[in-house]
Amino acid sequence: MKNGYPFSLLRRRCLQALLLSSVSPKLFAALAHQPRVISLFQGATDSLVALGVTPDGIVESWAEKPVYRYLRPYLSGVLQLGLETQPSLEKIALVKPDIIFASRFRHQDVAPLMEKIAPVVLLDDVFEFKKTLQVVAESLSLTARSDRLLAQWSQRIATIRERVSEQFPPSQIPQVSVIEIRPDHIRRYLAHSFPGSVMSELGFGWQDQDVETRNSSLRFSSMENIPLLDADVFFILLRANSPAITRQYHNLQAHPLWQQLKAVKTGQLWEVDSVPWSLSGGILGANQILNDVEHAMTRRSP
Amino acid sequence: MRKGFFLGAALLVILAVLSMMTGPRFYSLSQLFNALFHSDPTRTVDIIIHTSRVPRTVLAMGVGAFLAVAGGLMQALTRNPLASPGLFGVNAGAALFIVFASSFFAISAPGSTLLLAFSGACATGILVWFASKVSNGQLNPLRLVLAGVAITALCNAFTQAILVIDQESLDTMLFWLAGSLARSDGASVYPVLFLGGVLVIVACMFAGQMSVLNAGEDIARGLGQNIARVRLLASIMVVGLAGCAVALAGNIGFIGLIVPHIARQLFGSHLRHTLPACALLGALLLLAADIVARVIILPQEVPVGVMTALMGAPFFILLAQRGGKYAG
């Protein structure tokens, strides 16, 4: 099946414009020549959509298959290449792309093979979404757009930092806990992770032991570890449509140790969708995080 | 003999107390005493001990005993010192049923996972049993092992296939597959523990018959024993015990393999003594492994299946060094 552009190209462009106008109003000037682009990991897909480019082939998402809900409006009808860990090379060859964006960790092995089809851009740490965005933009000569997106980002960060500092006493750096509820355990994201890096930019602090470790998350399987989650602000990552996760969350809330945590007592506890926070790895997802934090900080004006 | 049992029982009590004191926060003996006998529902320590530590200790003892007795029966049944209850495909079948249900039907309530694991274990046990019978209806130990290996591989292949396609489930299932005693829900556990306990007692009473079979087929037949029926009953008990264990705690390895060896070394090779000894030693070993697993990388926790392998494998190698003189 050749991947031609479906008839709704114009509609898709308008939708992208609507989204991106909230980020940057001058982004939807069409390019003269559209290179055929393949994205082999979620962060690149996110960055491409942010830059206004529709890829010609993408890989399946980790959850909410085959495409994350927040990206679905812009990626309908895009060719699926299979799992991120083993994308179908035959399909890629048939698409005849001009450039392929891949993750160094996952696709190093097949990079030489893919080089015979098209130039491959390998990206390193998939949670460094700003670098991903810049590299993708450079390869497609869209640096103006990426600069604008990043400037927008810095502005938003500055605004929200102020809101955050309004909420807490000026001498104290508020500590944050990014907690993901999974069906049988609880994961706590640390500073060296995707949501963690955004939190650090926003001026939140971390517990002392977090700063020393190089892990991106800690895994707690027993309710006895609840006191270790303590912080001033909680962001609870939940997955929609998962009864197991809801049940686990209720178990957690009913536990007496939970009631004794700082954030629970002061009510600084915010439930958010876990997909943009932990799985997206791109600037659109990061902007969603900022939306959630902004919403949280403005709801409780002192 | 008696002395050995009493010593073992005393050690078990000590370890149980230690286990209830151990965790991310260590509690002192007096705190434990107060929690157990003068419990106050509002004190945090008491809540933790009652909801988390006591069930976990009981679970560890129970699962350890089930696995060890199942292993002892299995080694007597197949007359092969390398046999373990996993040969019946119990672990693989349970894992497959759970993974299948949670991927395609999103079933994940703790009670249903117990039921699913148990039915998976029984289903594969039955499959292996049928595949291992020869033409005159007799159970051939060698074919049992071969059939068990093939069906285990088949179930593992299906499980792996589902976990590759549904990568989300992999994160959830990994800890279970590694063997874990950290269940957050207590109530549905007790019926299974009860069933397992009953099976252990039945197995100990059955030990006499098993030891006759262990002496050799001809001898047993000469003594008038109905070999097919004894083998069937033994298989049912192995699958039942192993199924209970895997439903409660996932895939825990070495206990069923090693404990019967230790029991034989310490208590002689007569099954009437070895099986109860297996139960005692299995409970001890798993409890010890769980205590270590909880403290070694605080605040995180090592899956107990990994711990038993790390502790059991060197021991097994030591046994192997002694030259391979085994009963049967």
Add this chain to the structure above:
Amino acid sequence: MPDSHIFRCGPLMREYSRSVLPIFLLCSVVTLLIIVSALSIGEVVLSVPQTLQLLFQPDDSAQSFILHELRLPRVILALLAGGGLGVAGLIMQTLVRNPLASPDTLGVTTGASVGALLWLSFFSLKYGSSAMPYAAMAGAAVAVSLIFLLSWRSGATPLRLVLTGVGVSALAGAIVTLILVFSPLTTTFSAWIWLSGSVYAASWDKVLQLLGIYLWALPILLVLLRYMKILQLNDSLAIGLGVAIHPRRILLLLACVLLSGGAISLVGAMTFVGLIAPHLARLIIRSGFFSQLLITACCGGCMVIIADLLARTLFLPADLPAGIFVALAGAPLFLWLLIRQRT
């Protein structure tokens, strides 16, 4: 004996019974058919004449690229890896005198898994993944040496080898599970794929690498295969016949490790082939070690090719690891043969 052919070539002499030749021919034909179908079927289905034509006259089309750069190395890697694993399994089972032995028993698979996963989790980002096969081979080498060291007491009896092998394998398995549980999610998924066994990233480089490793094992095999029959005998009997069993046994096991370790380090932990292919071969040819060897290589290779074919076509567009389908293809066959054999 009118029923046997004797082939002479200098000092080497082999005797074959007449009934074996047709079986060889049948096996080769079946293997070729399977190879050609695997080359034709996939995302793009080529007809057989088209496949054969593109095979010998490559051009610039996407189909030719797919055939020559993607499918051909993949099928050949599958054939070589399956064949090597099967042969290693056959030698293991004969030496250890246990039908359940496989390269696993020597700790090769689990040792290689530890090596590969350690590399994947800690070094892969910094130093690249082209060195992962070497890490896997190193892991396998460490595991096997450990087993030999621990079970050596003026010679290694098969039983002690197996027992020590089980112990070391379990230890390595525990380390693998530990790495899986505590690594970040992204690593876990890639590690899971490696542990399933996959010929996905096959390239001509890898094929050549595997052939290179096999070439080290080939001389050992050629020289020592004639002793297989004697090594199957009781130890005291063989020594009585004046054959030095221990060095020969060690060398043959070394060849096993090279064959299976090489295959696993390039293809991932495909465990079932080494166990089942020898059984299948033994059901086709009952006696004659050398003939069984060839048939095992064919069986093993075909199993992996068919498994890979199923893996990349059944769930389009997803390209699943072939190792999963090896058991799905081999285990029912094995069970059916087991049940059929009601003796």
